[in-house]
Amino acid sequence: MSIRHSLLALLADHDAYGYQLRSRFESLTGSVWPLNIGQVYTTLARLERDGLVLGTGTGDDGRAMYHLTEAGQAELQSWWRSPVSRNDRPRDELAIKIALAVTATGVDASAILQTQRLDTMRAMQDLTRLKRHADVADLPWRLVLESMIFAAEAEIRWLDHCESAVIRHAVQQRAVAPIAAAPAENSEVSS
Template identity: 50%
Template sequence: MSIRHGLLALLERGPRHGSRLRTEFEARTGGAWPLGIGQVRTALARLERDGTVVREGVDEAGHVLYALTEAGRAELRAWFARPVEPASPPRDELAVKLALAVGAPCADVREVVEAQRRHVTQALHEHVRQRAEVLSGAPGGPERIARLLVLEQRICGAEAEVRWLDHCEARVLRLTRAAEAAE
């Protein structure tokens, strides 16, 4: 996802200034992608240059307000309609770490797996706690739903990582035993 499309999505709800866009972006994504105000300003300048947003005056505090143009709406609709392609090739530091730990004299793959499992399990518990907190709160609008979607993606990702780590541990154990039996 680009910051560009995130800002266009927020501007669809009406004119906003840069600081408000930054705050709303982080609130909607649950902090999954923190933005600096400089990133927002740069993105807004490019969006304006490309004709997808226009300046629409200033608010009472003197902040420049930006509004979506028809070209911006069209780009936003096209972005929502396009499936997300995974990065290619995917670069997963954990997969690389485990692959390099195999046969490394200073590493025990099972210890690497266990340390990662503890870390991911702790993160999983925190995500579940946060989800319960959001669900127990007062009914909310799009921000609440957006927060839940982000938390549930994190929960599913952590659960998948734990399953994969279990698989890795079992695979390493089987192969180690087979190698020892062959000796």
């Protein structure tokens, strides 16, 4: 997630201080991805260093206010026009876990897949309940919820695929094992 670009997008609407930006971000995303206020201010400092935002002094309450510069607006427009690269997303811990489980000795990959499937189904049900009770007018939150529901559905489909692949692999290994053992048995008989 690009906190940098999220803050630029929020500043495009109006000048703000860190806590306002954090609150607005969390409000728009339903607090699904809470922001650490230290991370917000660290990011603002970097944006100011890079000339993308400008500290405009302090507001009535004494907090440092920030304003989007022309360079910041150009950076934001570039971000809006660019797709999110799959390479920019964090590593998928679940995919790594499953890849390791299917090769690890003494690990029941099918049990891991089943545990994950149950957890993902519960999460999807919770998200669906949230969506049912979401305010129709709160489009940003509904879109975030729907993204998470679709991701959960895709994860369940992928887990089903993994389970089928694990079963096929086990069947193939059992079929290959007697063939590999056969020459050894024949060589004992002929000696």
